[in-house]
Amino acid sequence: xNEPVGRTYDIPYDDRWSTRVERMYALLxxxxxxxxDFGAGECHLRHFVKDRPYHPVDQQxxxxxxxxxxxxxxxxxxxxxxxxxxxxxSGVLEYLNDxxxxxxxxxxxxxxxxxxxxxxxxxxMIETEVREKRLWKNHHTTGQLTVLCxxxxxxxxxxxxxxxxxxxxxxxxxxxxxxxxxxxxxAMQSQPRDQKNENF
Ligand SMILES: C[S@@+](CC[C@H](N)C(=O)[O-])C[C@H]1O[C@@H](n2cnc3c(N)ncnc32)[C@H](O)[C@@H]1O
Numbered sequence: 001x002n003e004p005v006g007r008t009y010d011i012p013y014d015d016r017w018s019t020r021v022e023r024m025y026a027l028l029x030x031x032x033x034x035x036x037d038f039g040a041g042e043c044h045l046r047h048f049v050k051d052r053p054y055h056p057v058d059q060q061x062x063x064x065x066x067x068x069x070x071x072x073x074x075x076x077x078x079x080x081x082x083x084x085x086x087x088x089x090s091g092v093l094e095y096l097n098d099x100x101x102x103x104x105x106x107x108x109x110x111x112x113x114x115x116x117x118x119x120x121x122x123x124x125m126i127e128t129e130v131r132e133k134r135l136w137k138n139h140h141t142t143g144q145l146t147v148l149c150x151x152x153x154x155x156x157x158x159x160x161x162x163x164x165x166x167x168x169x170x171x172x173x174x175x176x177x178x179x180x181x182x183x184x185x186x187a188m189q190s191q192p193r194d195q196k197n198e199n200f
Pocket of ligand 1: 021038039040041042043057059060089091092096
């Protein structure tokens with residue numbers, strides 16, 4: 001298999017993991033504003049951002065340019081990051097100690113926040129056990145997450161499955177600050193069709 005364009009580090013590329021990241025990135029205007037990738041892991045987002053300033057952050061860095069930061073510390077305000085308008089968070093929020101503190105700090109630091117989350121769908125034991133086994137600490141429903149964002153003036157504009165047609169519970173959310181909403185809508189309307197996610 002050819003190396004996908006844009007990858008600069010020698011980490012095996014896995015299409016299954018990048019699908020979620022690709023669908024999430026399609027919800028954003030593809031401009032040159034800097035983007036922070038919280039819990040970047042293998043930095044799949046790097047493959048899509050092209051020349052845009054990209055700032056990966058993780059507590060266990062897998063590439064030399066990943067900033068070693070515990071997101072919970074950043075949420076508490078004990079560390080700072082470079083200025084950026086867009087926050088990206090794929091497959092991470094389930095593990096944070098204080099999701100509310102994180103979303104609060106995101107709301108004061110960014111205009112656009114795209115994240116994935118395995119939402120809690122019921123209160124039966126099986127689901128709870130599975131979530132505990134995966135060491136997930138947060139168990140919000142789609143509605144609770146939406147309310148949490150809106151409590152901090154981030155309006156949830158998009159909620160969609162990370163894998164269309166699948167039966168799993170992972171969803172992608174896009175939350176937009178009040179002041180950035182019109183700009184985001186205009187940018188998405190004018191984005192070339194091949195860069196637009198279907199029914200964004
Ligand atoms: C399931 S992986 C997702 C990786 C990547 N975002 C993706 O979608 O392919 C979760 C990542 O979040 C990071 N992570 C979890 N909790 C964290 C924390 N408190 N601070 C920083 N990174 C964290 C882990 O080290 C891991 O790289």
